[in-house]
Amino acid sequence: MARCIMVQGTMSGAGKSLLVTALCRIFRQDGWRVAPFKSQNMALNSYITKDGLEMGRAQVAQAEAAGLDADVRMNPVLLKPSSDTGSQLIVCGKVRGQYCASEYYKMKQTLIPEVLRAYHSLAQENDILVIEGAGSPAEINLRDGDFVNMGLAEMVDAPVILVGDIDRGGVFAQLYGTVALLAPEERKRIVGTVINKFRGDVELLRPGLSMLEEKTGVPVLGVVPYTQVDIDDEDSLSPRLGHTYSSRALDIAVIRLPHISNFTDFSPLEMNPALGVRYVESVKTLGAPDMVMLPGTKSTMADLAWMRQNGLEAALKKLVAKGIPLMGICGGYQMLGERLEDPDGVEQTGVMRGMGLLPCVTRFSKQKIRTRVTARVCSDPFNGAELEGYEIHMGHTQNEGASPFCLFPDGTQEGAVKGSVFGTYLHGLFDSGELTEKMAEWLLDRKGVSFAHSVVRNYARAIRFVGRCSAQFS
Structure with missing residues (x-):
């Protein structure tokens, strides 16, 4: 059976995921x-494994650091929030149902056998398991x-490293307060603390470190x-969603929906030197972008109603009428159609008018589609771009006349x-680099900016080269 070490944090965002990723790579090396x-x-950012099962993306990155394929045993329970008080429950990669917070709290102990089964199965195949906590203990x-x-930690007898985030301030209070609130037997499990995200001269920090050791x-x-x-x-609390790249040649506006999911689809765009990506949640901040992205969402109908109420739907239609390109992915694709039908109450029972920008009808069903795919774009101006991605959605969209x-x-x-409206269910469509390259060059041509083409092409080629070679160097 494997030995184990657990990384817990004083709060969400303290850096647990990154430290677990680092430890996986170090142990592997x-x-x-x-x-x-x-x-x-x-998390609303999820991933589909090769066998069509769903898990959190953080453990996918950690698996890659460990030199492994993603495996749902690494994340047996996934909660995907669908409202402020409810989430879709996914167990061992498959949908188990929809639960409000109080319902889940009452039944969660029934999941412990499945969690331990996944853990012990991994432990039989490995020398070390690096465990990540959630939130704060x-x-x-x-x-x-x-x-x-x-x-x-008690169930698997794991020693614990406690991580605090100094960048947000109060790291000594974070660490000391967390230790003080634990039961005596829990404190004994902590083998050490780590201060993360430090900027400055560490020598100025040392007196505080000594005092922290003394007190804890x-x-x-x-x-x-x-x-x-x-x-x-x-998740959508990420500071990335507040970033903007105003100095770049092109302005890409991503609508920040209340239940935005898989916004990691746009990470490759953020890395492209020509593309400035910003996240928008009001008409006031929408402006006149070069292209708009309508992302995935865990609650398509509710988020469409939100856009309808705050004026973003009308504003997007005006941009499309002026020829501004609009691309919808997954839930965003569903919104672009003529109609949303939900006879089984998957989201909210009934029929809802779509944005009417694509001749499509979406019918929700309780069966979740989870599959990895490869594809080739067959529409101009992106024709020929090779794609690798995955589908993860409830229901089916019928194309009734569009290309x-x-x-x-x-x-x-x-x-x-x-016209200039594009819809697709494929998550990860920009990861290969080919669609990103074609899109950047097309938008630069539309804007009359030609000097950046060589930079964009060289960047895209480099991204594809790194992708081809990553398996050799990982």
């Missing part, structure tokens, strides 16, 4: 068979039935400098295109 594990993840109102933080009785294992890293974020966006290898048509 030292010759150990290592795998990540997070018993429960709450000092959430004393949620301690009963915990199988994510100290509860899991736990050694400070290290201070991690603030580092800009490009890994997928877990398809792309073709699967067997000739099946996917998505819809009408």
Whole structure:
């Protein structure tokens, strides 16, 4: 059976995921068979494995660092929020149902056998498991039935490293307060603390480190400098959604829907030197972008109603009438059609008028489509771009007269295109770099900016080269 180490944090965003990723790579480089594990993840950014199962993206990155394919055993429980008080529950990669917070709290202990089964199965195949906690172990109102933080640490007898975020301030209070709120037997599990995201002269920090060790009785294992890293974020609280690249040649506006999901689709665009990506949630900040992206969402009908109420739907239609390109992905694609039908109450029972920008009708169903795909874009101006991605959605969209966006290898048509409006279910469509390159060059041509073409092409070629070589160097 594998040995284990657990990384817990004083709060969400303290840096647990990154440190687990780093430990997975370090242990692998030292010759150990290592795998990540997070018993429960709450995130709207998910991933489909090769066998068509759904899991959180953070454990996918950690698996890659460990030299492994993504495996749902690494994240047996995934919660995908669909409202302020409810989430879709996914267990071992498959949808288990929709639960409000109180319902889930009452039933969550029934998931412990499945969590432990996944853990012990991984433990039989590896030398080390690096476990990631969730939120904070000092959430004393949620301690009963915990199988994510100290509860899991007790079940698998894991030593714990506690991580605090100094960048947001109050790191000594974070660490000391967390330790103080733990039960005595839980404190004994903490083998050390780590201060993350430090900027400045570490010598000025040392007196505080000594005092912290004295007060907690736990050694400070290290201070991690603030580092800009490009890994997928877990949820829509990510500071990435507040970033903007105003100095770049092109302005891409992504609508920040209330239940936005898989916004990691746009990470490759943010890395392109020509594309300035910004996230918009009001007509006031929409402006006159070069292109608009309507992302995926966990609640298509509710988010369309939100856009309708705040004026964004009308504003997007005006931009399309002026020829501004609009691309909808997954839930965004569903919104672009003529009608949304929900006879089974998957989101909200009834029929809703769509934006009417594509001749499509979406009918929701309780069966979730989860599949990895390859495709080739068959519509101008992106014709020929090779895509690799995955579908993850409830229901089916019928194209009733528009050109398809792309073709699967067997000739099946996917998505819809009408004029400058594009719709597709494919997440990860920009990851290969080919669609990103074609889109950037097309938008630069439309804007009359030609000097950047060579930069864009060279960048895209470099991204594709790194992708081809990553398996050799990982």
